[in-house]
Amino acid sequence: MRHLIAGNWKMNGLRSSLNEITKLKSLLAASQRAVDVLVCPPVTLLERLVVAAKGTVVKCGAQDCHASASGAHTGDVSAEMLSEAGAEFVIVGHSERRADHAEADVLVKAKAEAAQRAGMMPIICVGETQNERENGRAIDVVTNQLLGSLPNSGEFVVAYEPVWAIGTGLVPTLADIEEMHGVIRGKTAPAVRLLYGGSVKPSNAGDILQVANVNGALVGGASLKADDFHGIIDAYK
Ligand code: PEP
Secondary structure (H helix, E strand, C coil): CCCEEEEECCCCCCHHHHHHHHHHHHHHHHHCCCCEEEEECCHHHHHHHHHHHCCCCEEEEECCCECCCCCCCCCCCEHHHHHHHCCCEEEECCHHHHHHCCCCHHHHHHHHHHHHHCCCEEEEEECCCHHHHHCCCHHHHHHHHHHHHCCCCCCCEEEECCHHHCCCCCCCCHHHHHHHHHHHHHHCCCCCCEEEECCCCHHHHHHHCCCCCCCEEEECHHHCCHHHHHHHHCCCC
């Protein structure tokens, strides 16, 4: 299975940020790692990113989509629109969307199916809060999220992102990552790529990416700078 390193720029990035893509392109050309690379910028930069990444290994994606193809949904963007703009992947169910927009599993599943309908690959995020982990409920919470959020058929990627590890510098132990990825693998086919996300950096990527059933990473903060993002990709030596 080809592994995937996906960058989530979140609500960061103006046109000048595309300079980082120019830099990433030259770093990747020099290193030639056998890994898929994805960047999910804010939607305003998607089409420009597609142009900037043309002819390179960098694929482009989006951070969310609406479940419907079109309609009276002010401010929303459909999967079909993102696909037409050049997105090949869509992140759905990120914990920031689950928290900020009260997105529940049933909606995450509908969005994942919308991405598939539009010919894109959904990256479905799951993960427990700190409180849930401390109370020994992490596996139950993630199992329930999987049951509620995964599409009934078709291809998808799953990202395990403990909420308490996102943007905090905190990372679960390698044993805890292995345990959770083993649980997720038990609920998904062998060909489904399982990403770990939460404070992945060049300094910890080498260890995390070697854990059993970790088939890549979903990277937030460290994807904004080409050197850091490339440092994570470079862990595949
Ligand atoms: C994320 O936003 O998906 C993420 C994992 O963020 P960070 O890498 O900054 O923790």
